[in-house]
Amino acid sequence: MASEGRNGPIRHGGDLGEAARLFPQAPEPWIDLSTGINPIPYPWPALEASAFTRLPAASDLASLEDVAARAYGARPEQVVAAPGTQALIDLVPRLRPPGRVAVVGPTYAEHAAAWARAGHAVATVPTLTTQADIVVVVNPNNPDGRIMARRDLAAAAAGLAGRGGWLVVDEAFADLEPVESLCAAPPPGCLVLRSFGKTYGLAGLRLGFAVAGEPLIGTLRRALGPWAVSGPAIAVGRRALADEAWRREAAVGRGRDAARLDALIEAAGGRIVGGTRLFRTADFPDGPGLFGRLGRAGLFVRRFEAAPARLRLGLPPDAAAWSRLAAVLGEP
Template identity: 55%
Template sequence: MAEAAGKVWHGGDLAQAKALFPEAPEPWIDLSTGINPIPYPVPELPLSLWQRLPGVRDEAALLAAARETYRVPETAGIVAAPGTQILIELLPRLASIGPVAVIGPTYAEHAVAWRKAEMDVRESATPAEVGGAGVVVLVNPNNPDGRVIERAQLTAVARDLAGRGGLLVIDEAFIDFMPEASLIPDLPPATLILRSFGKTYGLAGLRLGFAIGEVRLTEVLRAALGPWAVAGPALHIGAQALGDSDWLAAASGARASDAARLDALLASRGVIVGGTSLFRLLATPDAPALFAHLGRHGIYVRRFQNNASWLRLGLPGDEASWQRLATALASFLPPCAA
């Protein structure tokens, strides 16, 4: 079950799952991503969206919907991109001083992007440990443990960095169901915030994300992305979904209930370290064996390169998948008990 050396592990690759467990029953249940398993209902799209280049008005409608939903201040800039990953890759263009402190463990691509730019990257456990870093990067709530850093602490870090020409980057990919924790409405200086569309709305394949911050920062990213960065269908669907507050509220309540149901299933299999309402992080010395056991049952979960005792599980999307997960977990026999 070996992956390529040096490659960052991600969830969502069922081809990899099938290669690891070729005899597993199908259909596979993919719990390896932290994506809403009940997606926003995609509307019927006009054929013209596929036939013409994305329009200025379409982009403006998307950005207006994002501003309202994310509560973006009028004075702040916002730019849309084909997913937040490309924004992460472009972040080093915003800062020339280091070192870069990444609050971790967290989403590994943040550190990778800054190292590609030949910046000195260090991992810190908390914002209080960043020392004289010129750039501080964190995910809030964190992936994979769901840790939330309070707004007051983030504001203090931002002000300190602003005073010495630094930059605070906050990846709020999993914050949509807890908007009270977002720093966007009271955006401090020297701060750039990333928001992901695909996770909460269950449409990762749409590839849509946003960067929000001082105009001087967002304009650098806009220029780097170039024209027509977001496809017309993504502009159209994104604007409609972000404007549907009723759907978001209903999804938030439903996923919170699902997360509690997952907690009950996992309680006897280890310690639930944390998570969000879209995933749970389980710690157990039996993690490698449990990963393999679930894989043989056609259930793919997320394991970690740097912590073999962790597994992250997303939410099943229907009752049949819930029952398969419950059956597989109940039949697991830890190695020490075998």
């Protein structure tokens, strides 16, 4: 899958159409390791027909946001639900006049692209700064898993807010990680984004959240308008976000899987760059060659044009997928 960025198309994981074009003789079904989505999805419940046949009531959305607030340690009035985090990434830059944006990177490319599309002057910077009108941070970072301390982010938010600036913190991978979230008390001028689909393995549901204080959260709520989130997403989201036991077990289980994947990568000569419990990023002696071998075996991973040695691997979903990955990584 690709979208348009400042310097041409942005390639994302999950595009099995691209995989099939690159490797037409690969065995099927494909094992997609190119995304950072939990391969063990939340067991979605059976839904009442009304979730599909009627418009969601305001009380339904409020109930979802209340459950999300408890899951994220936030206050309900500071939480807004949206049809996926990507929708928020596209919307937020249009909420203020063009200015100077610093994106701490390299990171998820859609952030810089969205701000540039909205007319902002965007620069990618290596470290946290306040020398801009808007600063964007992904925490933990994608693809290297870098984590920034809450106190540093709060200090940056205070400096920006004093000049009318914003700090946008994308916590898409924070649910299963030891991250000090800003959701409990977002500083003035700070907007936190949280993903649902990655943690719960239900990316197709298209659900995400923003957390902020007033007036920013009110502006965002009005910009989204009514019925932004579907009835099925509300129903499944309420059930999953309230299931604390499942989330704890997922963190432990995916942590074991990440350690297992690290061992396979290192045995294949890879050097772990970082990652989270849902993906691992490594440099290999022959990254392009390994990408090709994996692809011909029906395993699609994420590559990086700016760093050819680097590959990002998601977690295999089952024993057969683990075996196929181990076989390719074990090839001389």
